[in-house]
Amino acid sequence: xxxxxxxxxxxxxxxxxxxxxxxxxxxxxxxxxxxxxxxxxxxxxxxxxxxxxxxxxxxxxxxxxxxxxxxxxxxxxxxxxxxxxxxxxxxxxxxxxxxxxxxxxxxxxxxxxxxxxxxxxxxxxxxxxxxxxxxxxxxxxxxxxxxxxxxxxxxxxxxxxxxxxxxxxxxxxxxxxxxxxxxxxxxxxxxx
Numbered sequence: 001x002x003x004x005x006x007x008x009x010x011x012x013x014x015x016x017x018x019x020x021x022x023x024x025x026x027x028x029x030x031x032x033x034x035x036x037x038x039x040x041x042x043x044x045x046x047x048x049x050x051x052x053x054x055x056x057x058x059x060x061x062x063x064x065x066x067x068x069x070x071x072x073x074x075x076x077x078x079x080x081x082x083x084x085x086x087x088x089x090x091x092x093x094x095x096x097x098x099x100x101x102x103x104x105x106x107x108x109x110x111x112x113x114x115x116x117x118x119x120x121x122x123x124x125x126x127x128x129x130x131x132x133x134x135x136x137x138x139x140x141x142x143x144x145x146x147x148x149x150x151x152x153x154x155x156x157x158x159x160x161x162x163x164x165x166x167x168x169x170x171x172x173x174x175x176x177x178x179x180x181x182x183x184x185x186x187x188x189x190x191x192x
Contacts, residue, residue, distance in 0.1 A: 003027045004135060012036070016073070017080030024136055034088040035136055036076070041085055042141060046164050048084035050075035050148040051133050054092045057101075065105070067171040074169050075148055084146075087136055094118070095127035130157035137161055150190045 007023040020039055025032045041047055052059075052075060058068030075086050093101030100121055107117035115125040137145070137158070144162035147155060150169055 004132070006139065014076065016076035019076075019080070024132065024139075026132055031090045031132075033090050033132055033136065035085060035140060036079075036088060037085040037140070038079060038083040040083045044083050046144050046146055047142060048079055048082050048148055048167065049137070049142065049145040050079065050084075050086045051089055051130070051154055052086055053094065053128060054088065054090045056092060056098060057105075064174050064176045067173075070171045071169050074171065078148065078167075084148075085140065085142070087133055089128070089130075089133060091128045094123075094125070095129070096121070096123050126153065128153075130154070134158060134160050152190070 004027065005025040009020050009022045012019050012021045017038075019036045020041075021037075022035045023032050024035070037047075050071075052072050053068075055063075055066060055068035055072075057063040058066045058070075059072050060069075062069055072086070078084075079086060092098050093104065096104070096118065100123070103121055104114065104117040107120055108114060112120060118125055118127075134157075138160070142161065144164050146165040146167050147158070147163045148167045148169060149155065155163055155166060
């Protein structure tokens with residue numbers, strides 16, 4: 001990836017702990033991704049890393065239709081304790097965008113599952129790509145890591161980085177996201 005703009009590093013105190021942050025802007029898409037990391041990141045041989053895909057409804061509004069917000073909270077809490085990094089990957093709705101995600105939600109309200117809704121709108125089940133994630137990891141000097149994920153596709157996408165361990169994220173289902181989690185497990189191969 002060329003010509004990615006990189007911000008300065010700033011301090012960000014949060015309810016999870018105090019982190020350092022750095023932003024990365026892709027020239028072609030204008031998407032801005034965020035690295036949220038502990039001060040000791042460069043000293044860790046195999047840091048815990050979470051690649052968290054943007055979910056405005058779950059992360060900011062607290063939707064219980066998915067498990068995204070809970071996964072982000074879990075990751076930030078764990079990384080604050082153990083040291084590591086969260087990459088906030090700006091690919092809303094598995095990279096179909098917010099407008100299409102809301103349209104997919106409307107189709108889900110009519111009975112389609114998350115994969116069928118994406119297909120109905122002309123998208124694959126998952127449109128995400130991870131080149132910028134590898135760029136950020138290389139920029140931060142990370143050669144090997146413990147990946148905090150339930151998604152095998154994320155593990156496969158990081159071909160230039162040694163993943164020494166997959167750490168699962170265990171979130172209890174609720175009545176609003178049981179079908180969604182079942183679809184992720186059965187149709188998308190998530191390790192739930």
